[in-house]
Amino acid sequence: MELDVPYESAGQRVTGWLDPGPFLRGVAWLDAEGRPVRADPDDAMRLPWDTGERANLPIGTRVEFTARGASAVRIRYRARVPGPGDALGELAHTFALWEGDHLVRETAAEPAEEGFVTLQLPRSEGPFTVHPPESRSPVVLGLRAVGGTISPAPRGPRWLVHGDSITEGWWSTRPAHAWPAVAGRALGLDTVNLGYAGGGRGELPTAEQLARLPGDVITLAFGTNCWSRIPFSATLMHETTLAFVRLVRRGHPATPLLVVSPLLRPEAESTPNALGATLAELRGAMEDATRALAGAGDTALQLLPGRDLLSAEHLMDGLHPTDEGHARLGAAVARALGPHVPKPPRADSRGLRDSQR
Template structure:
């Protein structure tokens, strides 16, 4: 399409990220800053935070044709089925108008049994959106929530201008469920569903496997602009069998203390885990279900024993009780802190109707249900934001 013009990808066109890295091949959005990634020194965190869940290009234009050239990173899990390509969502004036994937790109080969990661470099690819309606419009291109993406070029057949930022910024931190694992497209993750329904500007700091109450995450949140903050903590601590009850309690208090240094009166919500039957009463770690892998399925089992709870090993039941206790203790001095039991978003009845396909992560329909319920909580029960027509 020779009549397309090159549009510089400047930070003003991007939402939902903390940092933009020039890789030499293009621009990589990050949801954690470089100093935090250095402190973690964790390939799992590097992979998850570079998957741009909630990151989108947002602009006003009269263009009827758009191209986005990127370098995606496809994931291959040894012994598991081939994963589908990441999806880009095109949203025009608030309505999902088109979807598509970028072919080619790099490949990350992950061996869960060995804990190894191998990166293979590939070529850029391009996604095209044609036949957009004429006239000026608000365009959002949501990047894949589960596929790391380097932005190479944006092209359009008309001028592009950054859109004004006029919505409250909602910063959310959580696990792979918050990042969107098993959601089918980027505006289908539960935080994206909730944000769009409530009319909020989403900054999704959900990082698969890495909602571990890390001090560097708390400092990132402390130093980032936000009008509303929510924290969904617990499942990853159990997944990794990271700490005992005593350590978890102190870590959460410290996490909240750090955030309050930068956001002393910002509405702050602590959300406990949604229902996850394998870990309700059985501690971690979470382990791949090898029998499922032999059948070509990815699933998980609890690797701990309920007998270990007595010595402080964490289950989801004990974490929920502790998070509620922490909020109650802090409430007299922090009236802007609230608590939400995650089972109000996905509980026992939901698990009967919509079981977790891999025993850990909700599917697309469940993401939508959780997002709709959380939007209702924010706009109704909690009164965080006024209702909208989104």
């Protein structure tokens, strides 16, 4: 039996589909049209243009549900249709069904102004996670069960993860392989991915938005774009880290907060930028600032030094991790966060295995 629950969509009453809202995870804000976005739409004018552009992509947004007697779940969606010459036109538009750490199946569907995809379910109740494709900004319009019922999966503690393209998941082959997704699965968290490719430069309006956004645990993993894209000195990096964390703390005075300093970037480690700072010096300044804040009494603030988390073999282009690099980074972050989150970690998760190899 398929469910016949109406919901409102674009001003029209549509029957036969469940409202997707209770099933969506990884959602930070909604824009005026009800679409998930990753920066506060009421505060967009203070953000750099590149951050604003990336924030419109639904990175990390996913569907989570349990099933009873259902043989499949059907997802109704809207996605941007690529035009002639679109650089992303050849990318597969794939919906991935996961159960825990296990990829159950991937199903391709054409991007369309309105379409649906059907994902066959295994003979279990889940919980299941569906990762939609991200490159064409799909919006989930509704869900329905085939042959049974589906219900929203229980929500885990909310994890706000801010960073740059590495946090956004660049060079991971699937959204579920990005390090925030890996760590979030391991710890049972509702991961909210606030990584902005090209951004993550300690923008203080972003810190103020994080302060206003509800969250149970927070991770800051930025800094590599402060070497070249917008060059920082070591002094500027130190003061920016202090200011950023202090602003976040205005809204989250005692929330567990983990700072991950920049990962290895071979070309930048000993090469001075336009202001004479190497990435090693910028990393040291961020770590010194974090230790100073913790030493001044912020007992919920932790530091994870990033330099030795990955080696050059885990970098696809000298900067962005491979899938294995994302897995190792996710494992390291999960181990650091594990003692500070409300739920016990899943000991069987890849997100906690092999991070020290």
